[in-house]
Amino acid sequence: MKKLAVVGVCIVSLTVGCAFTPPETIGEVPSATTLPPASIDLVTPTPPPADVVPTEPTPTEPTPSVTPSAAPEAPAKVNCKKQKCVALTIDDGPSPLSDKVLDILAAKDVKATFFVMGSRVKQYPKAVKRMGAEGHSVQNHSYSHPQFWKMSADQIRSQLQRTNKLVKQQTGQQPTLFRPPYGQTNATIRKVGKELGMAQVLWNVDPNDWKDKDANTVVKRVLSGVKPGSIVLTHGLYPSTLEAYPIIIDKLRAKGYAFVSIPELVGKTPKPGANYSSGVKPKAKAKS
Numbered sequence: 419m420k421k422l423a424v425v426g427v428c429i430v431s432l433t434v435g436c437a438f439t440p441p442e443t444i445g446e447v448p449s450a451t452t453l454p455p456a457s458i459d460l461v462t463p464t465p466p467p468a469d470v471v472p473t474e475p476t477p478t479e480p481t482p483s484v485t486p487s488a489a490p491e492a493p494a495k496v497n498c499k500k501q502k503c504v505a506l507t508i509d510d511g512p513s514p515l516s517d518k519v520l521d522i523l524a525a526k527d528v529k530a531t532f533f534v535m536g537s538r539v540k541q542y543p544k545a546v547k548r549m550g551a552e553g554h555s556v557q558n559h560s561y562s563h564p565q566f567w568k569m570s571a572d573q574i575r576s577q578l579q580r581t582n583k584l585v586k587q588q589t590g591q592q593p594t595l596f597r598p599p600y601g602q603t604n605a606t607i608r609k610v611g612k613e614l615g616m617a618q619v620l621w622n623v624d625p626n627d628w629k630d631k632d633a634n635t636v637v638k639r640v641l642s643g644v645k646p647g648s649i650v651l652t653h654g655l656y657p658s659t660l661e662a663y664p665i666i667i668d669k670l671r672a673k674g675y676a677f678v679s680i681p682e683l684v685g686k687t688p689k690p691g692a693n694y695s696s697g698v699k700p701k702a703k704a705k706s
Contacts, residue, residue, distance in 0.1 A: 496676045496678050496682060498646075498647070498676075498678060498682065498683055498685055498697060498698045498699075498700070499685060499698055499699075499700060499701055500700055500701070501674075501676050501700060502646040502673075502674050502675045502676065502700060503646065503647060503675065503676050503677075503678045503682070503683055503697060503698075504644055504646075504647075504648050504649075504650060504670060504675045504676070504677060504678070504683075505530075505531060505648070505649045505650065505677070505678055505679065505680050505682075505683040505697060506528065506530040506531070506650050506652065506663075506666075506667075506677055507530065507531045507532075507533060507597075507619070507621065507649060507650060507651055507652065507680070508530055508531070508532050508533070508652055508653070508654040509533045509559055509597065509651065509652070509653050509654075510533075510534075510535060510538075510559065510563070510653050510654070510655055511532060511534050511535070511538060511542075511545065511654045511655070512532075512534055512538050512539065512541075512542040512545035512546050512549075513538065513542060513545075513654065513655055514542070515654055515655060515656075515657075515660065516542060516545035516548075516549075516654060517545060517548070518660055519654040519660060519663070520545070520548055520549065520552060520554075522660065522663050522664055523552075523554070523663075524552060525664075526663075526664060526667045526668075528667055528677040529553055529554055529555070529677060529678065529679050530554050530555070530677070530679070531554065531555040531556075531557060531595075531619075531679050531680045532546075532549050532554055532555070532556050532557065532654075533557050533558065533559035533595075533596075533597040533619075534546060534549075534556060534557070534558070534559055534581070534585065535559050535560060535561065535562065535563055535581070536558075536560070536561035536562070536577075536580050536581030536584045536585075537561055537562050539581065539584040539585060539588065540584060543587075543588050546584075546585065546588040546589060547588045547589065549589065550588065550589030550590065550591060551589075554679070555595075555679040555680060555681065556585050556588075556589050556591065556593065557585075557593045557594070557595040557596060557597070557619070557680070558578055558581045558582060558585065558593040558595065558596040558597070558616070559581070559596070559597050559599065560577045560578065560581060560596075560598070560599050561576075561577045561578075561580045561581050562577070563599045564577065564599060565599065565600070565602070566598050566599055566602065566603075566607050567602050567603070567604050567606075567607065571606055571609070571610050574606065574607060574610045575610050575613070575614065578596055578610065578611070578614055578616065579614065581593070582614070593616065594615065594616055594617065594681075594687075594688055594690075595616060595617050595618075595619050595680055595681075595688055596611055596616050596617075596618060596619070597618070597619050597620065598618065601620055601621070601651075603618060603620075603693070608691060608693065609691070611690070611691060612690045612691030614690075615690045616690055617688035617689055617690055617691065617692045617693070617694060618691075618692070618693045618694070619649065619680055619688075619693075619694050619695075620649070620693065620694070620695040621649040621650065621651040621695060622643070622648055622649055622695050622696045623639075623640060623643035623644055623648050623649065623650040623651065624639075624643075624651045625639035625640050625643070625650075625651075625652065625662075626639065627652055627653055627656060627658065627659045627662070628653050628655075628656070631656050631657075631658040631659075632658055633658045633659070633661035633662040633665070634662075636652075636658065636659060636662040636666075637662045637665045637666055637669070640662070640666050640670075641666070641669055641670070644670060644675070645699075646675075646699045646700055647683065647696045647697040647698055647699040648696060648697075649680070649683065649694070649695060649696055649697065650666075680694065680697070683697030683698070684697045684698065685697065685698040
């Protein structure tokens with residue numbers, strides 16, 4: 419019975435990414451010592467359940483390019499060594515709610531970093547194209563959200579490479595960052611990332627929005643956890659999180675924070691093989 423229960427949990431976890439799975443807690447796990455089955459396609463995920471986001475038919479013809487109505491103005495340069503910065507990161511997309519997330523970010527003039535799953539890029543390519551067109555950083559969160567720490571280097575590499583290819587097809591830019599599923603990492607995972615020219619990004623503020631789907635709770639946890647240089651983990655799959663975004667943005671801006679992408683936050687081009695869970699802080703003590 420224990421084996422059946424574990425298998426059931428794993429199938430649910432892989433099916434919907436971070437939704438309804440154990441939290442993406444940051445952790446170090448041992449390097450894989452045994453090889454899983456030879457197949458790289460561990461699971462073919464399905465769209466999130468109807469009670470999270472509505473389903474959408476998979477496109478049957480090439481997706482047209484998304485052309486903004488007007489060329490976006492180049493954002494003013496932010497120096498996170500002199501100004502309080504925070505990076506808002508959004509995992510597990512794209513999804514049918516991605517356009518609403520992007521509408522909020524556009525209305526608030528915020529640039530975020532999206533860690534997308536390759537399998538969902540195939541399902542919702544227009545959303546990823548729009549992320550890139552509107553100046554957001556689109557990065558890699560694996561192809562099907564498996565447990566990397568149980569996989570061989572070749573399997574991890576395939577997960578990342580397949581997603582990189584799909585993201586580049588839609589945005590024209592190859593990801594240089596990845597976030598391992600569940601935030602669990604080890605030497606094998608980091609080594610594969612370095613070989614692919616990618617840095618690993620974790621976080622230091624987690625409001626557990628996947629677990630407690632209450633906007634006020636999410637807002638309070640983010641505001642209490644953010645410091646200059648923070649990386650905030652969120653999931654763009656829940657209406658409650660979308661409700662929290664405008665409040666989080668307004669309140670942090672009132673405290674003097676600037677919202678930046680991960681590359682801006684770390685203050686330089688991310689180094690392949692490096693690990694980031696926060697960014698640079700102002701040299702002069704910043705008022706919170």
